[in-house]
Amino acid sequence: MAAIPLDLLDRIRALERQVRELSGRSQMRPAMDTITHGRVTIGEGGSLAVIGPSGKVALSTGQWPDGTYGTRLGRDDGSAAWTVGGSGTDTANMVRMWSRGGSAIVMDDAYSDRHLGRPSLPLPWQPTSATTNSTTGAISWYAATRVQCPVFWLGIETYCPTNLSARIELEANTAGSNTWENWQTWTVSGGTAGRWTANEITRPMHRLPHFTHITLRIRQTVTSGQGSVTTNVLGSYQRNTFTPGEAPQAPPASLTKTTAPLVTGAPAAEPARLAPTLRADNP
Structure with a gap:
């Protein structure tokens, strides 16, 4: 009988051992909690949810019950912390951060695709000569900011003495030159x-893109009578749109800091939300 080298027998025994190991592993269920390579796809209107022991949703992404798609991050108590998308045509595809009480504290705008919706940002004004008797026009207030939200708001009041009339003008400069647009x-x-007399604008x-620098001023002119006119700024801020009609018109494609054309024409009439008020005290 021919002699079999010992190293060959060792190799055969090692091969048998490996075959047994492979046979055993083929009968084991692979791990289902780890993806090491490849891409996971959820289609056909599917969704993914991570639900805590209490039944509260910590993460959900995919198709929502109304048929739209989005993502939701939740807190331990189930309240939303961050959402992308949402129900209804007004809020579709919006990004929103929620307070624990359920208020949207950071969001883009529902009707303006180019602007921040919340928070509303205050616009501080600096007085130069709040009181004037000028008949040719005097600047009483200045403000400068970058456009963040789509809607501008200003609360203002003006005092006129007996038998005096005055013209008040709100003007804006976005071109970086001495050209002012009447707002x-x-x-x-x-x-x-x-x-x-109180007024709300x-x-x-x-036509102002997000983050455009803008300078504002308020001009006063005595048009008839004798004496001085005084104007106070009560408050001013930028805010989100409330209706589709408040969405700003799109800026021209060629808009730049140095060549931006100013908006022409008179602005639309403002709703009379603040009636004129009378005060007995003088400025």
Whole structure:
């Protein structure tokens, strides 16, 4: 009988051992909690949810019950912390951060694709000469900011003494030159006893891209009578749109810091939400 080398027998025994190991592993269920390579696809209207022991959803992504698609991050108590998308045509594809009480504290805008919706950002004004008797026009307030939200709001009041009338103008500069666009003009009068007149201005940021630098000013002119006119800024901010009609018009494609054309024409009439008020005190 021919002699079989010992190393060959060792190799045969090692091969048998490996075959047994492979046979055993083929009968084992592979791990289902790890993906090391490749891509996971959920199609046909599917979704993925991560649900805690209490039944609260910590993460869900995919198709929502209304048929749209989005992503939701939740807190331990089930309240939403961050969502992309949502129900209804007004909020479709919006990105929103939610407070624990259920208010959207950070979001893009429902009707303007180019602007921030929330938070509303205050716009501080600096007085130069709040009181004037100029008949040719004097600047009383200045403000400068970058456009973030799509709608501008200003609350203002003006005092006129007896038998005096004045013109108030809100102007904007976006071109970086000494060219000013008229955003709003209105008249006030003191009547027979002198009075304060309140005005509220709401205006879309027409043709102004997000993050455009803008300078604003308020000009006062005495148009009739003797004495001085005084204007106070009560407050001012940028905010989100409330209706589709408040969405700003799109900026021209050629808009730049140095060549940006200013909006022409008078702005639309503002709703009369603040009636004129009378105050007995003088400025």
